[in-house]
Amino acid sequence: MAIKNIIFDFGGVLMDWNPRYFFKDYFNDDEKMEFFLKNVAVDDWNAEQDRGRTLKEGTEILIEKYPDWEKEVRAYYDNWTTMLRSDIPKNVEVLRKLADTDYELFGLTNWSHETFPYALANYDFFELFKGKIVVSGEEKLIKPDPKIWELLLDRYNIKAEESVFIDDNAKNIEAAKTLGFITVHVTEETDLQTELEKLGVVI
Known part of the structure; x- marks a missing residue:
C-alpha cells in the first residue's frame, strides 16, 4: 500500500530539548546535576506534565516529596525555555x-x-x-x-x-x-x- x-x-x-542545557550552568557540577535529574526530577515525573498535569501541580508534588530540592525543582519549569535549545x-x-x-x-x-x-x-x-x-x-x-x-x-x-x-x-x-x-x-x-x-x- x-x-x-x-x-x-x-x-x-x-x-x-534537554534539561541539562539549563542545569549544567545552574549546578556547575555534573555529578550533582545527574543525581537531580536521575533521582528527583525524573523523566516519569516530567511525563505526567506531558500527560496533562499542570506544571504548578507537578512542581508542588515534587517539592512535597523532596523538600530539600525545592529551589531546583522550581527552577525546572521557570527555565524551561532554556532547555529548548534549538x-x-x-x-x-x-x-x-x-x-x-x-x-x-x-x-x-x-x-x-x-x-x-x-x-x-x-x-x-x-x-x-x-x-x-x-x-x-x-x-x-x-x-x-x-x-x-x-x-x-x-x-x-x-x-x-x-x-x-x-x-x-x-x-x-x-x-x-x-x-x-x-x-x-x-x-x-x-x-x-x-x-x-x-x-x-x-x-
Missing part, C-alpha cells in the same frame, strides 16, 4: 522538503499543553503541519499508549499502513509498529531523508 502520510514526533526529532536543522530541512510534496504531514508529540505554545510561536516550521498536531497534554493521553495513535487516525481519517511514524523513543516505535505503522527510529546518526527514501518516500 502506498505511503500517504508522514507523522513526526517533535522532541529529539525536530526539536533539541531545532534540529537536518531533520527540519527534510520536513520542509516534504511540505512541497503531496504527502500529508502530521505531528504526534508528548508535550505539556502549557509549554508547547512557546515552541509553536517561536519555530515557524510548525506551520507546515497546518494545525494537524496531536499534543499529549491537550488530549490527556501519552505515547506509548496506543490510544493516542488511534485518536490521530480517527481525527484525521487516515490509515496506519499508509503512514510513516518518526520518533526517537524505541518504546514509541514498537507501539506504533504493533498498530501497523511504518516506522523510522531516529538516533543522532540517522539520516532521515535516506531512511524515508528507503521506504519509498519520494522527497
